[in-house]
Amino acid sequence: MTAPASTMAPPKRPRFLRVDTTGLVMHLFLLAVGLVISTPIFIAFFTSFKEPAKIIAFPPHLLPQVWTAENYFVAWEKTQFDRYLLNSAVQSGVIMVGQVLFSVLAAFAFSILRFPGRDGLFYLVIGSLMVPFELVFIPNFVFISRIGWANTYQGLTVPFLASAFGVFMLRQFFLTVPKDFYDAALIDGAGNWRYLWQILVPLSKGSIGAFAIFAFLSAWNQYLWPLVITNSDEMRTLQIGIRFFMNTLERGADWGPIMAGTMIAMGPTLIIFLVAQKQLVQGIAMTGLKG
Template sequence: MTTKQALSKSTIYILLALGAILMLLPFVWMISTSLKASNEVMVMPPKWIPSVFQWDNYSKAIEVAPFGRYAFNSIFVLVVSTIGELITTILAAYAFSRINFYGKNVVFAVLLGTMMVPGEVLLTPNFVTLSNLGWIDHYEALIVPWLASIFSIFLLRQFFLGIPQELSYAAKIDGCSDFRFLWSIMVPLAKPALITIALLKAIGSWNAFLWPLIVTNSENMRTLPVGLTAFSTETGTVYELLMAASTMIILPMIILYIILQKYIIEGVARAGIKG
């Protein structure tokens, strides 16, 4: 390795390390604040290490609001919406990648074009539609609008296009129907992409705040991120308890990502084989 190459590599590693530190700092500060006493939260200069670790902040945070109910709502919405999105994504991606029908490319281009529309623009029409259906403050409002994702369809379609067409010809010669070929061959081969889609959906559903805040009115329908508003009142925000609750909410997704990260990398990498 030449001096120039070594310098270039060192520069890249330094920049990556700085980027990693900047990304981790908010999480470190969140955990640090969750273990502080109330009189240490806003002191200047800031204290990164609490004088005494207040582990009971976590138990106090759980008692502030019905977080058990919030957790059930979040898990239920996550599971149902993720399964629903996987089903619609698999069917749509197979249609756009393997089935020839009139206007397929035009329809797919229009669907991709909808990704350019900011989600905030759709909040009002979606709310009015759900209100007319009588779904406000019901699970339908939290689940139905998110049962399909154009990005997920695009990602899985790209993965399906990378699967050799010869497999389809061989299956049809053996008398395999399109539906059986999809579920018996295509879906198992697309496991990395499906895990990637499921994880991205799970993280998005778990962290969703604005939409659940808009379409729910009662505490029984609140999800965990919305439940964090219980720590902000007219008298101020209890930051140490808020950070403790935030740490507990974020932790499951971090663990899930660490366990499945190799599938995410493989799924995204292989989805770009063919466009």
């Protein structure tokens, strides 16, 4: 939670002189709206730690009267949350590593190397960003099923290893590295491969890390593809698991364990948000996309 102070105009007067009525109204407005917006998350958090009997009490209490982790144990027992967690970790981890690696290679070629056809291919890659997933998911499903990858980790991950968004984002960063570094490396006898891994990648650690966060988050939060490509409980990711879990428990009004499961599904993304908010916000502001 570090203040991105550099993005704001420098205060012209000491703060105690700047607190005017407009400022006060802004404070109240932002605090009220901020609390309303984040309320669904706070409610899920508090509900997940309530005693099962108190969850549907009327009138509802916001905070648990007695804090208990029982809902988490029930969620863990009633369904395979450990398995969902593993599946989500493997699926998102593989997609993240693949996208970072492949995008670094392609962005390097598009930003530093010179060869015939380069720019045409770049527009082709960027053009793929315009293709909506709804257009390609049925043929992809047919193809992945036909090669026997339905309901496997390969089926969950391989269609997403290439990322046009990653190529675009990393290329923008690579273009900001001075060309002199490349020329100097070549004069020193380093080839392209060594320049990429020993100079360019270490210099771009921050931006590659920012892209890795985007890649992980969008993989973790995927819904439509894991829904259609998995057909057994063992292969479901957290997002799909929580949907089926809710459908089976809803009638029994078992909202405690459902909220515990929801906290497990969004916990990692919330932690990433709190730790890496600055990178996320800058990435979105710069590209106008969310991965």
